[in-house]
Amino acid sequence: MIIAEQKGIEELIGILEGHKDILVVGCRSCVAICLAGGEKEVGVLSEALRLHSDMRSKGWNISEVTLERACEKEWAYELDQLVEGKDCVISLACGVGAQVIQELFPDVRVVPGLNTSNMGAPEEQGVYNEKCGGCGDCVLHLTGGICPIARCAKSLLNGPCGGSQEGKCEIDPEVPCAWDQIYHSLEKLGRLELMDVPIPPKDWGPSRSGGPRKMVRSEAILTDEQNRMKGGKR
Ligand code: SF4
């Protein structure tokens, strides 16, 4: 899932200067799970902004809605009527959702209410660890199911480095060394021999280093006929 956290209210208030009719938009997907942009957070932020507006006589008209998935146009189109007359949308979706909303409604300014951070997993309530750097050429089968790109501070394909101390990374004694974890995972899997086989240089072409990526699944592309049968839905 995508991990994000809310921007500080002071920063948002500064960005909203000059706006009047504001729609706060959340998303029930990843950002709801990481307690940053779900229905509850939309409600809390909206109330805080209303309070600020009343106290400072800003005259803000704040409305709110939470989409099922802001990153999918089919769901984001639900804003169609709601953005009417608004001069600003605060997106509590991730950076992807915010951009989809801006694309669909180019005449309304979309303000990111979240700082989107990484792809990770919840470890316990309120704790999320980065797990994947989206490198486009996965090597988890060689590393005991532990990502060396996202979880090693140096993204080493062959480790550990000399800074690994008692299972911890040199960057912080609280941070586990990914390569120590890889070793123990391979040990449990009975595949320790993989530690002796150097992982060759990765193909970074499919990573972010190759510029913005696009994935085309030709089998999923609808023909003109299928689009017509779908009823001309935007
Ligand atoms: S190797 Fe690449 S694709 Fe696989 S988990 Fe790590 S960053 Fe993600």
Ligand code: SF4
């Ligand atoms: S100590 Fe481990 S996690 Fe940290 S940079 Fe070195 S190999 Fe990577």
